[in-house]
Amino acid sequence: MKHALYYKTKKFLVNILIHIFLISVAITCLYPLLWMISSSLKTQDMIFKDISLIPHQFRLENYVLAWKEGGFGRNFFNSILYTVSVVFGIVIISSMAAYAFSRLKFFGSKFLFIIFMAAMMIPIPGSFVALYVLLNKLHLRNTPIGYILCMINVGLSTSIFLLKTFFDKMPKELEDAARIDGCSKVGIWWHVALPLAKPVLAVVIVFNALAVWNEYILALIIFDNRSFMPLQVALQAFQGEFVTNYPLLMAGLTITALPIILVYLFMQKYIIKGVTQGAIVG
């Protein structure tokens, strides 16, 4: 019989090792972020000479300059508009489709699902030109809604894939109970399936939010009107043709990274919530 102390020590050591592991990975994750922030506080000529993480002077003006020169007001709003619309659209459309593929029978469902999966795997080079021509024909080029629809399509396959995998794992009892209670299919989807899928919905939201937030090339090609451009396009202005204004670029990138981190912070609570849901189901 092993001594209780042995178990206690073992648990303690294991915990320490785990913490060391977590902390070392965390440090490597933080370093580039700190580098980016510290670079944003330097001046152009100091940025590569001064290699310390803590700059000699804190040029907070860089952020103000980046905001003004980067057109952050209008473009920031645009990025938020596009991200919210696209994510909202994808959540509704892909969860409906994924639920149908997982739980509902209809003619050709397997075939359609395979097509969606295949689409996930075949990147289309030069799809920008194709989309440009297509949107032009639909008279949707240079309109926000055209861009939003394109971006919804971009995230559709992967989101459907993610959601279907989780719907497949979902225990059927709750749905059966709801059906017996007289719930319509839409009702089951809205009241049963979606709440249970909160963790993976959170993943879908974060994944698509990041994709739309960071997208710039489609926006640049489709929009001719400056006032429709998202943030990333405005940021490119700092990556000069010859002169890259590194401090402003880093300030701009830092500002850009913040909203997504906020989205993530907000969403990750739902991943925890999934635990309580799981307990109710069990």
Add this chain to the structure above:
Amino acid sequence: MQINKLERKSGVKIRENIENYIFVLPAVTIFSIFYIIPFVWVFQLGLYEWDGISFTKVFVGLDNFREIFFQDANWWHAMWNAGYITLIALTLQNILAFMLAWACDREIKMKNWYRVIFFIPPVLSEVVVGMAWRFIINDIDGANIINRGLISMGLGQFAHNWLSDPNTALTTVAVVHCWKGFGWGFLIFLAGLQTIPRELYEAARVDGASAWQSFKNITIPLMIPVMVLVAILTVLGTMQVFVLIVSLVGGEFAGHTSVPVLRILASMRGSSRFGYACAQGITFGLVLIIISFIQYRFHKKGQ
């Protein structure tokens, strides 16, 4: 009587089908317009020689594909490189993500902090990641932190020109890519781990199972579908890497860090061979489909 029953049954079936169809209708509509149509356009472009500008194209049939399969050694070298990076991602990145997710699933302090910190790499732009890591790794245009660290730990013989040595460049890029990507796997694994009911672990503990046994018999089997999901997404995402390569090693480094997307871009822009680029894209897609299919089959068989 019987005829009426049958009629009602098939009538109901049709109505059910239509009802169920409505669920997928928005997705299918958007998909058909914004994916299928461009796809068809690109697909048939693979049969042409076109520079992307002129209004005339030259039909060359399967010549582009013939060239890819039999003459374009650079393409397959790029595929091989991408496959190498993907292999490292499947192992290093996903094992790391899983271990971290498992560690954060337990009741430990600062768990919330870790969850945020681990997601920082995916959020950072690839340009910043490339610049920051170049700074960490490189000697003359960086702070040479890694080598200095190795030397101070007495492991000086391992110090190396990680990014400028053709032999280690690809592996170094792969490692940085893993660093950037593990946050996603971490997130998905964590979500998956959270959906395993705690009661199962409780029951196992009451039955006297050790930590390792409950891990092996509860966690792993229940996480297999998630692992397959992550594996498929990893392959798809990693095979398409390219921005990181440009920001870390400036380009294809005499072929050592060639990847398929860079080759497609080179055909499109450098050589102005749009049709050939489309053919390359289709070939790429076919390879990815085959790999994913094999992965999926593997999972099915395992069940």
Add this chain to the structure above:
Amino acid sequence: MLLRSLFLGVFVLFSVFGCSAQQTDSKPTISIWHWMTDRDPAFQELAKKYETLTGVKVNFELYAPSDAYSQKIRAAGQGTNLPDIFGILGEKRDFASFIKAGHILDLTPYMEADNNSWKNIFFPKALAVNEFAPQNSYGINPGIYGAPIDIMTIQMVYNKKMLSQLGLNPNRPPQTLQEFLDIGPKLQAAGMQGLVSGWGEVWMIDCLANNYAFNIMGKDKVLATIRGEVPYTDPDWIQVFAIFKQMKEAGVLAQGVVTMINKSAEQLFANEKAAFAFNGSWCVNVYKGMNPGLEYGAMLPPKASDKYPMAVWGGAGSSFMVNARSKNKEEAVKFLVWLTSQDQQAYLAASTNNLPANKSSLSKIPEVLAQFARSMDNATHPNVWGVSEFSLVIEAFDRGVQSIIIGEKTPEQVADEVQKIKERELAKRKAQ
């Protein structure tokens, strides 16, 4: 209820932003798309000035980086939505394709009007890049199709302070290849880095290799090689390849030069971590921003042979073309004439330390920039040769040089490989 209001809200937003703004003006507005981030403020100033002068509104739109700009131009070309004035980045054959597709206005009549009054203000080399000569291989009617707005050359620069530290005369940079190679051991001994350049971006390798090719075998033989009359396995070409091997072995190239993008190379030279750089005249502005106190000078690449003069690539830096389908053609041309006139060129040159395309605007430029300007006489550019090499051959060539520098292939091997691909491409063309 919440869902419904959300839907309503999104719908309202869509309808508000779904309409694109329409402008109705009595005076025409000229739309210009450009990629020159560094010049955007100057352009905006000039646009305002022009509007006060003539009442014509000029709209400069910046789309950066240049890759994305290229794609946008090509996409717009597909949909015939090109702006009134734009630029074409890329090779001559792309330029030719655009002309054939009817996108580009032939400026020759405007240039030659009034006894060549517009044409004569330019440096001839600046115009040459925008010109198609009689009997060119692209099948384009001879003429001038674009207006240059600046010129540049690509040469070497050297750090004066570091040269003195090595015991060399800071005002007399190496003139011959041998002198340059001799500096190698000195660099090693002092622990300094040698030449930096963006050789991860293969076109810069192509540039220097081509410069040496002109030096060793002369322009005619190089063009003959492109036409397929001389093989790449010719001893002169092997000598060109060998130069890179020699530079590597002498230790005169910076470590990791093949993995650098040009911006990293610029940063290294500006921070005095490298003694030499191979870069274009735009670097003056870049270095000034990163290290205003940098003491450096420009030099021609050290010549390998005395038979032919050393060449550098140079000519028009950036040029603008007029959309042939534009409704404001005449106004657009008028604007370009104004933009390339003396005062405007001087203003542009001063604002970003570039060389003006207008001969009479060269008044006050920094000494280093003047050194770049002096080599315009030696300048040439692929876009003026009238023939283009196959892109697959260029790719193999550049990759081959990269392999030589990292020591993986010999000059002879590379020459063989390049020649093989050349022959394959020639055969393909004959079959068509």
